[in-house]
Amino acid sequence: MTVTRRTFLGTAGAALTANALLRAEEPPVRVVVIGTGARGSDLIRALTTIDGVELVGVCDDYPPHLEQGAKYAGPQAKTFSNYRKLLDELKPQAVVIAVPLYLHYQVASDCLSAGCDVFLEKTMCYTVEEARKLAAQVIASKHVFQVGLQRRANAIYKQAQAMVAAGMIGQVTSIKAQWHRNNSWRRPVPVPRDDASWAALEKKLNWRLYKAYSRGLMAELGSHQMDVVNWFLGAHPKRVFASGGIDYYRDGREVFDNIGCLYEYELSGENGKPYTIRVNYTSICNNAYEGAAELIMGTKGSLYLTSAKGLLFQEKGTDVVSWEGGQNAADTNAAVVTAGKTLKLSNDPWAHRGAPIEIDIAEGNDTRDELVSFIDHVRRRDAKTIADAAVGLADCTTILIANQSVETGGWVGFPNP
Amino acid sequence: MKDAALSQSRFRTCEAMGTRFEVFLHGQDAEHLDAVAVAVIEEFVRLDSVLSRFDPRSEIARVNREASGRAVRVDRELFALLEKCEQARRKTAGYFDVARGASVVLDEKYCTVQFTNADAEIDLGAVGKGYALDCGREILLRYGVSSGLLQGGTSSVWAIGNESWPVDLRHPLSPELIVSRIELNDCALSCSAVRQTGQQQSDVTNPHTGKPLTGDAACVVLAASATEAEFFSTGLLAMGRKRAEHFLTAYADLEITAGWIEADGSVHWFGSR
Numbered sequence: 001m002t003v004t005r006r007t008f009l010g011t012a013g014a015a016l017t018a019n020a021l022l023r024a025e026e027p028p029v030r031v032v033v034i035g036t037g038a039r040g041s042d043l044i045r046a047l048t049t050i051d052g053v054e055l056v057g058v059c060d061d062y063p064p065h066l067e068q069g070a071k072y073a074g075p076q077a078k079t080f081s082n083y084r085k086l087l088d089e090l091k092p093q094a095v096v097i098a099v100p101l102y103l104h105y106q107v108a109s110d111c112l113s114a115g116c117d118v119f120l121e122k123t124m125c126y127t128v129e130e131a132r133k134l135a136a137q138v139i140a141s142k143h144v145f146q147v148g149l150q151r152r153a154n155a156i157y158k159q160a161q162a163m164v165a166a167g168m169i170g171q172v173t174s175i176k177a178q179w180h181r182n183n184s185w186r187r188p189v190p191v192p193r194d195d196a197s198w199a200a201l202e203k204k205l206n207w208r209l210y211k212a213y214s215r216g217l218m219a220e221l222g223s224h225q226m227d228v229v230n231w232f233l234g235a236h237p238k239r240v241f242a243s244g245g246i247d248y249y250r251d252g253r254e255v256f257d258n259i260g261c262l263y264e265y266e267l268s269g270e271n272g273k274p275y276t277i278r279v280n281y282t283s284i285c286n287n288a289y290e291g292a293a294e295l296i297m298g299t300k301g302s303l304y305l306t307s308a309k310g311l312l313f314q315e316k317g318t319d320v321v322s323w324e325g326g327q328n329a330a331d332t333n334a335a336v337v338t339a340g341k342t343l344k345l346s347n348d349p350w351a352h353r354g355a356p357i358e359i360d361i362a363e364g365n366d367t368r369d370e371l372v373s374f375i376d377h378v379r380r381r382d383a384k385t386i387a388d389a390a391v392g393l394a395d396c397t398t399i400l401i402a403n404q405s406v407e408t409g410g411w412v413g414f415p416n417p
Numbered sequence: 418m419k420d421a422a423l424s425q426s427r428f429r430t431c432e433a434m435g436t437r438f439e440v441f442l443h444g445q446d447a448e449h450l451d452a453v454a455v456a457v458i459e460e461f462v463r464l465d466s467v468l469s470r471f472d473p474r475s476e477i478a479r480v481n482r483e484a485s486g487r488a489v490r491v492d493r494e495l496f497a498l499l500e501k502c503e504q505a506r507r508k509t510a511g512y513f514d515v516a517r518g519a520s521v522v523l524d525e526k527y528c529t530v531q532f533t534n535a536d537a538e539i540d541l542g543a544v545g546k547g548y549a550l551d552c553g554r555e556i557l558l559r560y561g562v563s564s565g566l567l568q569g570g571t572s573s574v575w576a577i578g579n580e581s582w583p584v585d586l587r588h589p590l591s592p593e594l595i596v597s598r599i600e601l602n603d604c605a606l607s608c609s610a611v612r613q614t615g616q617q618q619s620d621v622t623n624p625h626t627g628k629p630l631t632g633d634a635a636c637v638v639l640a641a642s643a644t645e646a647e648f649f650s651t652g653l654l655a656m657g658r659k660r661a662e663h664f665l666t667a668y669a670d671l672e673i674t675a676g677w678i679e680a681d682g683s684v685h686w687f688g689s690r
Contacts, residue, residue, distance in 0.1 A: 183455045
């Protein structure tokens with residue numbers, strides 16, 4: 001297959017943004033945000049740029065965060081420290097939830113019960129059991145529900161998914177993904193360590209580091225990337241083996257700062273013949289060399305994906321005779337032998353990759369675009385969101401079985417519902 | 418050199434807005450300092466995704482794509498920054514202008530931005546670095562870090578705390594030549610130059626003529642906020658030395674200090690401090 005730079009461009013980007021705008025004359029969708037920390041504030045800022053959205057309320061039980069959220073939301077938004085009061089008083093049409101993971105189920109379930117459409121930050125729930133209950137509630141309620149897996153709204157990932165589905169990298173056999181960085185993942189506390197309120201405040205702000213509130217790196221980072229894998233392969237894993245620990249930051253945290261997972265996916269190929277895909281996922285906190293990316297490896301090419309860049313590397317030496325001189329192998333070999341001059345190959349260790357073809361649709365912020373899509377689904381009463389309850393449940397299960405494997409020290413299968 | 422009680426220090430860097438930012442903090446609690454330094458870096462990276470003209474995914478890129486045809490909603494933070502830029506444009510008689518002379522309509526009620534001409538564009542290249550440093554400084558204050566130096570692209574600096582931080586001013590066309598050393602004490606600095614070594618034409622335009630600046634001067638401004646320092650280092654440079662001196666005499670209440678660096682390496686200070 002000949003792939004030119006332009007073959008696949010320009011299909012994925014524009015459609016999403018248009019829909020909500022066309023309906024700008026309709027009454028605005030009344031939205032509230034529950035949880036106004038760092039992520040909640042990102043979502044508030046994005047919501048306030050979307051035509052047809054009226055942000056009527058914000059809620060957080062930590063006053064400095066509520067103050068920050070209110071500042072970004074604007075004076076029309078009422079402030080609450082208790083989300084049940086907010087639901088009672090404002091009766092919003094849609095709720096955007098960005099609270100710590102251990103509260104996801106309770107808050108989302110209460111919002112659905114209050115008759116609201118729900119956008120729930122990833123990971124869907126703290127346990128598989130909760131995610132199943134929530135998914136059942138979503139389906140029974142017929143409300144619009146979306147999990148905050150924003151790569152599903154990212155133009156680069158949408159393009160890449162279409163390329164994989166079209167067979168442009170052949171049969172996918174292996175995937176390598178990682179989120180590596182070099183910092184402690186620790187948030188600062190606004191009072192000195194010897195202050196009486198320090199310990200409680202530290203736990204509240206650094207909830208990601210403590211087991212009772214958090215599922216660690218897999219939930220906060222891996223869930224995005226394992227969702228990409230599930231999405232691209234159109235499947236969930238069959239089983240996983242994982243190893244992790246608190247290897248470097250032995251500072252009182254309870255979640256791993258280093259985890260590596262080996263997932264197996266069983267797919268059925270042409271003529272229904274089954275084949276296995278292995279997925280290597282790692283997340284570490286003390287080296288940023290590899291950054292955050294997924295490498296989708298197929299028999300004809302590789303896709304290197306990040307939120308800001310997508311690169312297609314075509315496999316060399318498969319379909320094409322790549323030796324100097326021409327297409328006829330016998331002539332080529334003879335020519336090389338008789339030329340009398342040693343053919344010099346590049347000593348660049350990455351020379352075998354060749355020049356990439358870039359997916360150059362980079363316009364649009366995926367956090368904003370996932371919310372544009374959610375609001376559009378709310379308006380159209382369309383439950384088939386880009387990351388619905390089924391997607392969220394599969395993603396949640398995928399990352400939680402890896403944590404379970406670390407705890408039990410063995411392979412863990414994907415549980416049947 | 419520093420207060421003995423501030424025995425710990427932490428240094429972190431990142432790339433944002435097409436350049437390198439640095440965070441250098443002093444304090445007592447190393448773990449806390451590192452967490453604060455990372456929070457500041459994360460803030461710079463966040464603001465890059467809002468303000469960077471180098472990133473087609475940024476908010477300002479979206480505004481530039483869409484605001485010619487219609488009023489575009491922006492978030493309150495960006496709107497407030499654009500309003501400040503508009504105030505600075507008026508204050509400097511149009512010599513500081515993020516739209517380079519094009520007309521931009523800001524609607525406060527709906528937080529929208531609209532261009533009246535089709536080829537208009539907002540460039541926050543000059544002001545973005547200063548704004549990022551101001552936001553970074555707020556994080557230091559919020560988390561009780563009382564001594565630190567934040568810098569972006571070596572042209573924007575916030576020196577925080579009671580001790581002085583030495584800052585060398587380079588000759589704009591001979592980077593190895595130091596024309597002056599100043600001590601910054603709880604103060605922001607911005608420096609704008611007509612051009613730098615290897616650059617044929619200035620990337621700063623005179624908004625009144627639409628033409629790139631000429632001559633080889635640089636203008637350094639000390640102010641109480643890094644955003645303000647950016648407004649005036651760019652605005653005064655566009656005015657030229659004489660007009661800039663008159664301007665600062667007329668507006669002594671601005672409480673800014675400017676240093677004019679001539680091509681011969683001489684530095685001429687004027688303004689309030």
